[in-house]
Amino acid sequence: MKNLYLPITVDHIARVEGKGGVEIVVGDEGVKEVRLNIIEGPRFFEAITLGKKLDEALAVYPRICSFCSAAHKLTAVEAAEKAIGFTPREEIQALREVLYIGDMIESHALHLYLLVLPDYLGYSNPLKMVNEYKKEIGIALDLKNLGSWMMDELGARAIHQENVVLGGFGKLPDKATLELMKKRLSEALPKAEYTFELFSKLEQYEEVEGPIIHMAVKPRGDVYGIYGDYIKVSDGFEFPSEDYKKHMVERVVEHSFAKHSFYNGEKPFMVGALSRLVNNAETLYGRARELYESHKDLLRPTNPFANNLAQALELVYFIERGIDLIDEALAKWPIRPRDPVEIKDGFGVSSTEAPRGIVTYTLEVKDGKVAYADIITPTAFNLAMMEVHVRMMAEKHYNDDPERLKYLTEMVVRAYDPCISCSVHVARL
């Protein structure tokens, strides 16, 4: 007689951005199927911005995702500026990167402390940790507030930054504010180091240990960071960002409003902080470089849980990098916030490193309007790989208490820091 198995499901994974679920189907031979159900409705961002004025489309793109709205804004603006043949001045580029770093700091702090840490400390909700883990919650709020304040000052607000415009910024903070930003960043450094220490002690489950293909933007100027023109694969292959469609091939899958991506059409791959470290660690400098060298074994490329520690390392790195970039801008003070732009016809691609990994924008501009748009987000890139790792976890634990299995598989998903809203807008026109 055949045994009857009920699928083990988490309908709505808590403590991630967006709405998704896990479904594990078990049969006599073990795990039959694992599905990450992406149940957020589609929003058709590329389709709805077609034929719209470029500046208005650029105001709408960041709305794809709140956790990385600065990443969307800055990547879309770079693609648009490439399309119209405009290159921002160095100091403007530096300050845009500082804004991006604000997003990185806020997003990593939020993910690590509010979304990941409660699992390890046995809480359902980070707000409940306040009494027992005062120091940790204090650090979380300080880092998060620092990041959002940077985005407020440079982006006009921490979510959906309107201050970034074609040609530069609407308005720039004054010199005293930038000096204060440097001071607050350096004060935050010990807190970031504490975070790294803390996360270096957390378990990285060996159930999901195995080879992973990593992809990351190759940083411009060989300094670890956000912007670049090539994508680097951990197998040694490199390709210009414009060729992403050849090497990062998307497919529609039945259980998800978000498409899945495969390297050269076959293999799942990973993007994110860990992938950046795996591919670009030699471009790190300062305290982060030292920490990387001394903790290489924990930052190994073969375990998705190492992504948490990689984010903690990046907190240290981006704080130091932010200070240096502000100095670069201050060296050119006073800075004109904006150059006039002419909205010429053209085609532009930009790939940058959002907190969760590569985000790619392709925009074509015609008569001042968007004639073509293609956007791929880190979570869409990661979904196929995430399913592989959830399956690995499920195969080891499908006989356990279902609650334990759910808890462990959710932790795998959380380690990727998925942004489900991001993943679902995807369109091809």
Add this chain to the structure above:
Amino acid sequence: MRRKARIGFYALTSCYGCQLQFAMIDELVQALEKIGIECWFMLDRNSDENAQVDIAFIEGSVSTEEEVELVKKIRENAKIVVAVGSCAVHGGVQSWEKDKNLEELWKTVYGDGKVKFEPKMAEPVENYIKVDYRIYGCPPEKKDFLYALGTFLVGSWPEDIDYPVCVECRLKGNPCILIEKGEPCLGPITRAGCDARCPSYGIACIGCRGAIGYDVAWFDSLAKTFREKGLTKEEILERMKIFNAHNPKLEEMVEKIFQEVKE
């Protein structure tokens, strides 16, 4: 002792920015003495979508058949339903092309690919259930949440803002983007409450808090400026649609703007 107010924060289809903004309020930790969180998937693993709550905050547009059922359930279980942010209140930016055919959009996006969930065109929450209060903005300001929540907690009812962004912009002493630069700033017809955040950075308002009614003070005189600056009806309508696509009075309103100034 009075029991804690039970709160639920629910997400439909959105960017999660309203919840993020809510979670970013430092005072929230103190508010926990007064509120109990029954359902908030973004932060709490022990969330119960079926729990009875005193206040239900709903973020996002109704964009799947499953979400239609969800909002009905929330309404049944909640005493006060608050639509939060541009998506829940107005259908959000995803409604910008609401008049396009869904099948057509689907085909351009997913090709012949099939998905087992039922998508639909984005709609505001109010199209399906009664909404008791609205928090505007994309995203709302932190003070919008604090004001609404605080007012509910003392047993009173928060008020709506019925004046345009221009009022706050003047008080801040900003140069006028519409008059001085001729850019299509929607300040004159957009609900205030943001302290003219974007115009204070020299950025023309895109109307994220939604249109005010056109019977409010100064509407006629402010709206006149659009035409004086050579902006067209189509331009203003298209820009207003970003956040107002579901406003049934939209065309009537834009019509009025351009009629009023007829010589």
